[in-house]
Amino acid sequence: MQLESFFPYRLAVAAEAFSRQLIEVYGRTYGLKREEWRLIFLLARAQRIDSLELGRRTTLDKVQVSRAAARLEEKGLITKTTPDNDRRLRVYGITAEGQALFNEILPQVEARASEILKSMSAEDRAALDQGLEALKRAVEGRRRSRGKG
Amino acid sequence: MQLESFFPYRLAVAAEAFSRQLIEVYGRTYGLKREEWRLIFLLARAQRIDSLELGRRTTLDKVQVSRAAARLEEKGLITKTTPDNDRRLRVYGITAEGQALFNEILPQVEARASEILKSMSAEDRAALDQGLEALKRAVEGRRRSRGKG
DNA sequence: TATTGTTATACTCTATAACTATA
């Protein structure tokens, strides 16, 4: 077996290369880290999300959520409040500024992603989508033993 | 658009989760880092590879190759010599110990990978393979502007 | 006592530059 043909290796290399293309857009151009981008991404649609839901809807643990949110709040892109019904939690919202930034960035990120995906045939894109969805389920199945903190 | 349905996000999450499964095998059990594993993987087949070829056949830059090789040599898993025809280069070889370790690890890594892939239908696996190959070409195409050091 | 968020710490990884040896 060749390393280059070893499936997990190919997957990791392609995913990392793809990721870099996008980080270059929202990171180099707008100074956002990957975790911050993910939070903004979720908040831009939902408007308000509590801390538990944020953890569930990303692969971020509570430490990462806490830190990314702190940075975003500092930048004035999101708001953070403590709900009265359970004061251990936090409820995050997006500011007008945050929403505006997201509206500006998203098309650029999508454009960069499209640039790559469009250079594939429609058939290959469909295959990738189908395969990836199946892989997601397969990996999730194998993951049940581990916790996430 | 939902973050969870955003293709690059799904790709990154699945690839990372898959990677972790394998690192757990060669890392937690045998104390190898990802770069070390890649070098061993290549050397186990080729027996001898020079430093330039190692860089070309992985995504590792010269710093990563140099450090991973230094650690592997320290562990007695590979050898390092300086060829007389160009003394700027290095030629790496694998020791009997390194080969034995690889022979022991590879089936376990493959087993773990299979465990995940086998839980997918043959059709989904084929789709994933096809899609990933196409994505690799697409990402490589977009990458020509950047250098790798 | 358990859960949640925050802070602290150490460890790994990555990127970059400086340095040495060789061509």
Place this chain on the structure above:
DNA sequence: TATAGTTATAGAGTATAACAATA
């Protein structure tokens, strides 16, 4: 002057534990 490997340094990312607040 250019190329290659090594070493050094800083920055980003990740993992873990300790801590404080709340349930």
